[in-house]
Amino acid sequence: MMSRAEKTIRGLVEGTDIEINGDSPGDIQVHDPDFYQRVLSSGSIGLGETYMDGLWDCEALDDFIYKLLRADLEHSISPLKLLLPVIWSKIVNLQSPSRAYHIGEHHYDIGNDLFKLMLDPRMVYTCGYWKDADNLADAQEAKLDLVCRKVGLQPGMRVLDIGCGFGSFAGYAAERYGAEVVGVTISREQIKLGQELYPNPAVDLRFQDYRDVNEKFDRVISIGMFEAVGTKNFRTFMEVVERCLNDDGLFLLHTIGTNTRRHAVDPWINKYIFPAGMLPVLSQVAAAAEGLFVMEDLHNFGSHYDPTLMAWMANVDKHRDEIRALGYDERFYRMWRFFLLPAAGSDRARRNQLWQFVYSKRGLDGGYEPIR
Numbered sequence: 001m002m003s004r005a006e007k008t009i010r011g012l013v014e015g016t017d018i019e020i021n022g023d024s025p026g027d028i029q030v031h032d033p034d035f036y037q038r039v040l041s042s043g044s045i046g047l048g049e050t051y052m053d054g055l056w057d058c059e060a061l062d063d064f065i066y067k068l069l070r071a072d073l074e075h076s077i078s079p080l081k082l083l084l085p086v087i088w089s090k091i092v093n094l095q096s097p098s099r100a101y102h103i104g105e106h107h108y109d110i111g112n113d114l115f116k117l118m119l120d121p122r123m124v125y126t127c128g129y130w131k132d133a134d135n136l137a138d139a140q141e142a143k144l145d146l147v148c149r150k151v152g153l154q155p156g157m158r159v160l161d162i163g164c165g166f167g168s169f170a171g172y173a174a175e176r177y178g179a180e181v182v183g184v185t186i187s188r189e190q191i192k193l194g195q196e197l198y199p200n201p202a203v204d205l206r207f208q209d210y211r212d213v214n215e216k217f218d219r220v221i222s223i224g225m226f227e228a229v230g231t232k233n234f235r236t237f238m239e240v241v242e243r244c245l246n247d248d249g250l251f252l253l254h255t256i257g258t259n260t261r262r263h264a265v266d267p268w269i270n271k272y273i274f275p276a277g278m279l280p281v282l283s284q285v286a287a288a289a290e291g292l293f294v295m296e297d298l299h300n301f302g303s304h305y306d307p308t309l310m311a312w313m314a315n316v317d318k319h320r321d322e323i324r325a326l327g328y329d330e331r332f333y334r335m336w337r338f339f340l341l342p343a344a345g346s347d348r349a350r351r352n353q354l355w356q357f358v359y360s361k362r363g364l365d366g367g368y369e370p371i372r
Contacts, residue, residue: 018067035056052335122144124168127301147223160219162240165190182215183203217246250360254354255285255354257280257302257352299355
């Protein structure tokens with residue numbers, strides 16, 4: 001006999017392109033009836049954890065999430081228990097200086113060998129630029145070059161890279177444009193590998209919170225770090241950039257964004273992937289920069305994250321045996337798959353965006369010519 005929970009879930013997907021135990025790659029195959037009750041009682045975290053536990057499968061998770069979001073089904077299941085993260089985020093500054101290093105330890109420090117197998121040769125862990133590229137390595141180099149061109153990088157310029165990751169931008173800017181780059185990150189493992197990859201004396205990678213930087217730079221860059229800043233700290237972030245940027249300098253902010261304001265990160269993402277992360281909406285970025293900067297340019301290429309994430313997943317699958325040999329078990333693989341492929345589906349559904357802002361302090365004489 002079909003349980004009430006199963007009837008409810010089947011009723012929710014009725015009339016959509018999603019079929020339970022269907023034949024399409026984007027349909028889900030349910031192996032354990034406990035799946036239905038756990039999803040009803042826990043929402044997105046239940047969906048992710050039941051996948052990690054093997055209660056269901058889906059050949060094309062990205063397509064399943066794309067269909068789910070297009071049908072707006074994520075708003076149909078909202079257990080009261082999921083309000084707790086929202087309330088907690090309003091009370092506590094989850095990205096305070098004392099908590100800042102947690103995301104580095106939880107996510108970026110899980111193993112450089114894993115990221116070597118997943119990413120491109122330059123170890124870029126942000127959205128590629130696929131306008132004229134047909135592979136991951138070229139898309140990432142195109143993105144790094146786009147950033148350099150957008151800020152008019154010149155030899156000898158001193159650049160601050162906030163959230164430098166493995167040093168990919170710092171190394172590229174020093175090699176190709178002759179810049180001197182200081183990069184800061186809260187991941188010890190990223191610094192360790194970045195210093196090995198980019199031993200250039202013009203590249204200075206530091207294990208440091210962005211709030212502790214108090215030097216002057218010709219350009220400030222931040223690629224894929226603002227998502228970890230937190231709404232309570234958006235203004236502080238902008239004030240730090242304003243403090244560090246020379247009066248005639250330019251600031252480029254590259255961040256994932258979303259269409260609807262959130263007060264807490266998705267519970268599954270918060271628990272397993274990016275603790276205390278927060279995607280901004282445009283109005284939050286604008287409010288944080290108000291009175292400090294003039295926005296010279298805004299470029300949205302959010303659809304480019306879809307092929308980037310799919311390329312990362314393809315690399316993980318290609319090197320699955322090597323990843324297993326490193327000690328990452330089947331549950332980790334399923335967790336990682338549920339991280340990368342649903343993110344691709346979300347970008348494909350245009351729920352998430354990728355914005356690049358170019359800011360000046362006082363406005364450029366004659367204006368700014370957009371670079372694409």
